[in-house]
Amino acid sequence: MERVKAFAPASVANVSCGFDILGFALDSLGDHVILSKNDRKSLRVASISGDGGRLPLEPEKNTCSIAIKAMLDQLGSDQGFDIELEKGLPLGSGMGSSAASAVAALVAANDLLDKPFEKKELLPFAMEAEKAACGTAHADNVAPSLLGGFVLIRGYQPLDVIKLSVPENLTCTLLHPNYQLNTSDSRSVLKDRIPLKDAITQSGNVAGLIAGLFQSDYDLISRSLEDVIAEPYRASLLPGFDDVKKAMLDLGALGLGISGSGPTLFILSEGKEKHEQFVQKAKETYDGLGLSLKAYFSKINTQGGFVIS
Numbered sequence: 001m002e003r004v005k006a007f008a009p010a011s012v013a014n015v016s017c018g019f020d021i022l023g024f025a026l027d028s029l030g031d032h033v034i035l036s037k038n039d040r041k042s043l044r045v046a047s048i049s050g051d052g053g054r055l056p057l058e059p060e061k062n063t064c065s066i067a068i069k070a071m072l073d074q075l076g077s078d079q080g081f082d083i084e085l086e087k088g089l090p091l092g093s094g095m096g097s098s099a100a101s102a103v104a105a106l107v108a109a110n111d112l113l114d115k116p117f118e119k120k121e122l123l124p125f126a127m128e129a130e131k132a133a134c135g136t137a138h139a140d141n142v143a144p145s146l147l148g149g150f151v152l153i154r155g156y157q158p159l160d161v162i163k164l165s166v167p168e169n170l171t172c173t174l175l176h177p178n179y180q181l182n183t184s185d186s187r188s189v190l191k192d193r194i195p196l197k198d199a200i201t202q203s204g205n206v207a208g209l210i211a212g213l214f215q216s217d218y219d220l221i222s223r224s225l226e227d228v229i230a231e232p233y234r235a236s237l238l239p240g241f242d243d244v245k246k247a248m249l250d251l252g253a254l255g256l257g258i259s260g261s262g263p264t265l266f267i268l269s270e271g272k273e274k275h276e277q278f279v280q281k282a283k284e285t286y287d288g289l290g291l292s293l294k295a296y297f298s299k300i301n302t303q304g305g306f307v308i309s
Helices: 063-075 097-112 119-134 142-147 183-188 196-215 218-224 231-237 241-250 275-288
Strands: 003-013 022-038 043-049 080-086 150-156 159-164 170-177 255-258 265-270 293-299
Touching: 003 097, 003 142, 022 097, 022 142, 022 170, 022 293, 043 063, 063 080, 063 097, 063 119, 080 097, 097 119, 097 142, 119 142, 119 159, 142 150, 142 159, 159 196, 170 275, 183 231, 196 218, 231 255, 241 255, 241 265, 241 275, 265 275, 275 293
Parallel strands: 043 080
Antiparallel strands: 003 022, 022 080, 022 150, 150 159, 170 265, 170 293, 255 265
């Protein structure tokens, strides 16, 4: 094959209590990459759509080409590719936009090269792209986007990534209010030191969430979706956060948290029954703040990135 099209899903990082160590993938929402072999022994970003002209075409700056180059360097290959990126995710949204682009590109390239790597082995190359995009080679977006489902990043030295169980009826509503929040601002409000009591609480919640996922115990999942490390400080950067969170919990959400660095919020629930109520109630709050709102419903994507054709 000389040309393939691949998809990689959006993702939610942190999942409240799992700051920098947990993430999960979403269905339907994501990016597409069309990749074609060329004879120039070089990487070329031929086109980008859906980004409003904001993303760079230079190969050394684009997450698609950076990820592919890392893979080719590992293989010692000089194969060239033309890259067409179709953005389905808003930039700077907290939905793993840069991760989805890199993962889709890698899945496509791996397929065109007759799959020299197992899927999980592509993760370090995607992390190189994340490092270029946001300054840190973290995996809590790229791992779920690549592998699907809920993913735990147990450690980085060496990289240790574990797929977790996904309860059959667990669903997600995303609330994306129309304002920008820089990742650097979200990081800047965090504390360097964590009180012992908070570390204990957070550890218990992470363990509880993972146990709840494996046992399909929705009540335990709900009790565990509490973040005492990042959310208390980041909430002040998010207009209407406290009001929206209270309203969603009052309506029966399992939990609400900040998706990645924000501004998107995620709501976990059992089934789709409450989705429209969540959106309507949240819209009332954001309307009062003069902010428009986009909302999405998604099941948990357990497949991750894949080749379409």
